[in-house]
Amino acid sequence: MLPVRFVLAVQDSRYIEPLLNYVNGSSYSSSMQVTAFTQQDAFLQYMESREPPALVVGDATMLMAWFQLGDPAVPWLLLNDGAEIPASCPPGGSHTAKYQPLPKLLEAISARCHGNSTLSGGSNGISGGTGLQTGTAAVIGVVSPLSGCGKSTLAMNMAKQFAVLGLRVFYLNLESVNSSVLFPSGCDGMEGSFSRLLYDIKAAQEDGSDNVLQVMPYRLRHQGLKCDTFEPSLHVKEIMEMTRSDTELLLRSLGSTGQYDVIVVDTDGASGVREERLQAVLEHAGALIWVLLDDPISMFKSGTRIDQLLQSGESFSGGLMKRSRFVVNRYTGQLVNRPPRQDIRIDCMLPYIPSWKQLHQQELLLMSPIYQREVLKLCRQLLGGGDFGLSGENRGELYA
Known part of the structure; x- marks a missing residue:
């Protein structure tokens, strides 16, 4: 460690x-x-x-x-x-x-x-989940109704910065198309392991033994992120078939290992995809990081999505807005567009990195000192200023 x-x-x-x-x-x-x-x-x-x-x-x-x-x-x-x-x-x-x-x-x-x-409580901290027993691990969901807004870049950098602070971190990618495959872990011999884990999840629920699973044999150490994760799967259909109960079992099993302080969950940003994975994260994450862009379309879609969730009739444990933090990505120095709702307060501005516009080495997305500095500030906000x-x-x- x-x-x-x-x-x-x-x-x-x-x-x-x-x-x-x-x-x-x-x-x-x-x-x-x-x-x-x-x-x-x-x-x-x-x-x-x-x-x-x-x-x-x-x-x-x-x-x-x-x-x-x-x-x-x-x-x-x-x-x-x-x-x-x-x-x-x-x-x-x-x-x-x-x-x-x-x-x-x-x-x-x-x-x-x-x-x-204050990772496990406090007015400025994040809880270890709402309504789902995940042991001592705090679940942080990174969400957005937009594709291409930098959500995965933020999620991976957050996982890395939490690890830099000394926390035990697990990065969980729940995207239909796992973008973290572009960032090799440096760990061999785990090909197909996530598919086997999904099979175990389905089998455990079919035979009724779905309290927790042994997930540690499937984890690997990601050298670039400095944390644990699963081997990315390119079998999109398998991921799309994950249900809400599958996702809850996976989160519960990870938290119950006692090996992690934080689980950073990277969710799907594409519209029209199956939302059961996202629904599980929206319900059970101790903090939700909404990624916005400073343009009218981003603000409109984000506000509409939040309105839809709040009006859906589903009772979100812990209050959806209370657990939400809002981040403007690709900030250029002045916020032109207002947040889409009066109760939205911008918690963090992540700088626009011009060198990322035409990028040939994707690992540079994890190495910008300016970007990482702001992500570190966000991580410290979530921790309430404490260190592990x-x-x-x-x-x-x-x-x-």
Whole structure:
């Protein structure tokens, strides 16, 4: 499993080296990955070009230079040397004494990295499902009535960023035509495994033993997404035949393994397809991420779809709108079209990436620092600002 990654930015290398040595020789070596900087330019370049860490720890000089780039999307911890804390520090951080015994310092860093999360509740958090017992896993559905709006790109990047934050993530693609097949997992020998899983789902319901299934033998590790998933299936007819009860059993079985904190569900955006898979996600997801585009057609279709759902007579557990978050994709700096309903508030703007217009390497969709930064902000909104920590192999790095 992945360690918690944090950045240490202190100008004095004599301060950094003992701390790295202590981390590597202590129990923290299995739960923390440290990237350290002593040069301001290298630190700022790293923060702008790499995947955001779970926490930035630094002295006042380094942090203030970073703050000047804009409001940070990453929590920070100021190493206070006794001077007055600058009043211009943005929200989202705290401070601790710079000079203190290393065990206490690492305790403070660890506590900040492993802050209390509201993943399972709270006004700003997401619950682990509504009406469907899924163990401890929170189900997040990424939905849209539009095709080609960037829904799958968002879903995959969300799965990746939740994993970067240290959560145990499963990416579940329920599209009729699975677009994640364009992103090879790097895991061989699982061809046809999802078809076998669908057979098990049908068989379990026919013989009445449909409480939970053993789904772990069918999972694989996706190297690009940094999370678990199923091998994509190209048998469209099999996917189209999935019923609502099939989908509920699959979600329940994944959540009941106890192996995941978050299940990100990528739903079908095409119109006219069987909606039973989508209905299961709409009913049972703790959070629904609606992907909008800033154009009249997108806003109209999204508003009409939501109106239709609310007027369908189906009682959505937890309230459909209460669990919904709205994201504008391909945002160019100004929102021209108003949201289609008065009770819709835009929660996130995902930037337009011009280089994606003509794309020859699809893996670049998972590697844009600007896009990932905004997706990370969205993930933190859903978590209520909390982080999760996992154990794993530690790597200490010092950048001069």
